[in-house]
Amino acid sequence: MIIHLDLDCFFASCERLLNPVLKNRPIAVGGRGDPFIFSQKSRKNIDVTLNNKGAFVPTIFYDAKSSFEDYFVEDKKIRGIVITSSYEARSYGVKTGMTIYEALRVCPNLIVLPPNHLFYHEQSYKLKKYLLKKIPVVEQYSVDEFFGDLKGWCEEKDVLNFIEELQCEIEEKFGLPISIGAAPSKWIAKMATSEAKPNGCKVIFKKDIDNFIDPKPIDSFPGIGKGFAKRLKEYKIETLGDLKQAKYLLYRWKKPGIQLYHRVNGDDKEPIQPNIDRRSIGISRTIDPVFDRDEIRRRLTILCRHLAHLILKIDAQPKTVYLGIKYQFGQKAKRNTTVTFNFSEWSLRRHILELLDEIDVYKSLSIIRLSINCSNFENRPTTRGSIFEYEKELKEKRLFKHCAKIRQKYGVDMIKTAVEIKQ
Template sequence: MMIHLDLDCFFVSCERLKNPALRGIPVAVGGRGDPFIFATTSRSNLDVTLENSGAFVPTLFYDAQTDFREYFVEGEKIRGIVITSSYEARSRGIKTGMTIREALGRCPSLVVKPPNHLFYHECSHALKTWLQTQIPVLEQYSVDEFFGDLKGWVEEPEVPAFLHRLREEILDRFGLPVSIGAAPSKWIAKLATSAAKPGRGDGVKVLFDNEVDNFVDPLPIDAFPGIGRGFSKRLKAYRIETLGELKAARHLLYRWKKPGIQLYHRVNGDDNEPVVPGYDRRSIGISRTIDPLFDRGEARRRLIILCRHLAHLVGRIGAHPQTIFLGIRYQFGQKAKKHLTERFLFSELALRQRVLALFERIDTFKNLAIVRLSVACSHFATRPVTEGSLLAYEAENRAKRLWLQTARVRQKYGIDTIRSAVEML
């Protein structure tokens, strides 16, 4: 049987570990996407971690280490959005994605904490390490979600008791409340977790094979993980409102090729997708949403900063990328993106030169403000490779040696320890 573990209000739960006075009251953890990575002053509390893995696990974090006013208040404005909230806050109308200003308007007693992502990932990694001793096959799906496969480990009749014991031990050992769903297939197990959540269940929901259809079919399509706004809109255009109706529309889903076929079999519970304990990283990237920015000189400065952080990440995993990607999103929804693939010795300088060259090529909406920048590396070679003249190789090699030396300093003292002069202007 497959299981899915979802830590309840994880960031808030972590904050309550540090400050038990936050228990039982409305609490939210907020966040801000922009100014900290691009600050002209050095930040010692900006760092990366590669301890946790998963499709939805980022690598670059800012630990606030400050109070509400310093983090969220800018002039007369309260900036930022709610990342997660406690159930006490949710009962008062607080939702993820809501602005901090609106959340405080709805619930004046709400305690809003700046994020401490490195601490959250330390908690997640400690839990993952322990779970690997309890579950034979474990997959980290996000910082607060895990899949597990109990086949051959726990007999089906014993699964409910096993999961209740597991849940109680996680709470005792780590102080983290968790909800667990179980089902014959991976994505139905994730769907079952929603019925185990506080206010809906007792923390564990087990669906045996003969119970799956009765549980799944009446649910609205929006309840299923992986059905986003686009798919939901398309399905509702065909008057498909429930998962049972979706299961009866096999011919329609198959017309939508791979995404539709995959969704159909996940909802049907016969996708046979395994729990994957690890995977080879195929790409690594960094993106930031920013306040609307018209100044292209400032955009280039921010790209240089993103390149520094991305190069640090690439160095941490020992990769040799040959493909560089740049994406730009503008204020009214326009987008520009391009990648280049070539054989070169990777370094921070090599990455920066190629990203800035791509920026000059694809920034065609110069009269529009930029609201998001994305840089990524992929197509990893098994060893350093390059091509071209001997002089080019020597220049690339010098840049790589310098980058490796600075990486050692940054690894010990922080990413902002060594920066380019242009970053501080």
């Protein structure tokens, strides 16, 4: 059997560990698209990390001791969205993704807190280490979700007792409520967890899979997004039972359809993956409209500094660099380039700014989103490249590593390039 563990209202639960007065009160943890990264003001930047992943999980962390006004209020407007809320808040209609302004409107007594992601990551990491002692194979799916493989470790008849005991131990040791589902496959186990919430346990045996999934709507299945659901509904497929009867259609859709069909059937046999290599690392930011291209270049330089530091942490050597921009009226432009070069903050910046010159075709429009990404990692340090740039890149790489030691100790903002500072 495979089990899926999902920490209930994780960020809110962590805040209650820090402040027990918040227990049983409607609270929400809010977030913003990093309002500080481009600021000229001194930032209390902690560090960057890649330990965890998942929705609303950033790679850049700041001092979480901000007040509501400092973090969420800008130009007398309340900014930001709800990234998690307690069940008490949800009973008022507060939902993930709702604006903070709307959440306060539907729940006037809501306590909204700035995120403390460093603490959340620490708790997640501690839990993972604990799970590795209790379960032979563990996959971290996101900052608050894990899969575990019990095959050969626990008899099927004993699975319910095992996960109930595990749930009690986690709550007692970490003070975090958690729901656990078990099933023969990963995605049915994840659905079982959803059924068990809040703070419950549920086991789905192979013989019970059909009865469990058949009546459920297709968009309740993990991995079926709005686009795929719309496509299925065009064929009158409304429930997972309908989907199971549409094998011929899904097989016509090749890999995505075939994969989905077997996931819903619970016979996909997808293994637990304890170590998943990162295929790419990127940073994106939505910004207020900016027309000044010098300011856009400054902001891209800042993003390159943070992304380069992230990549150095895993000692990766990317060959593909990507830039995407979005304009104020919805137009988009994107391009990537694959080259062999010695990676550093400065070489990354050169490639990103060259891509900007190539793709920025709507120069009369303001830009509202910037995305940069590195991928196609090599396993060994690069010993090839342009003979005209090789020595320069090696020198920059040495300097980059020396700077990284200071940034690792004092924060990513400790050393900046002059172009990042507005005149």
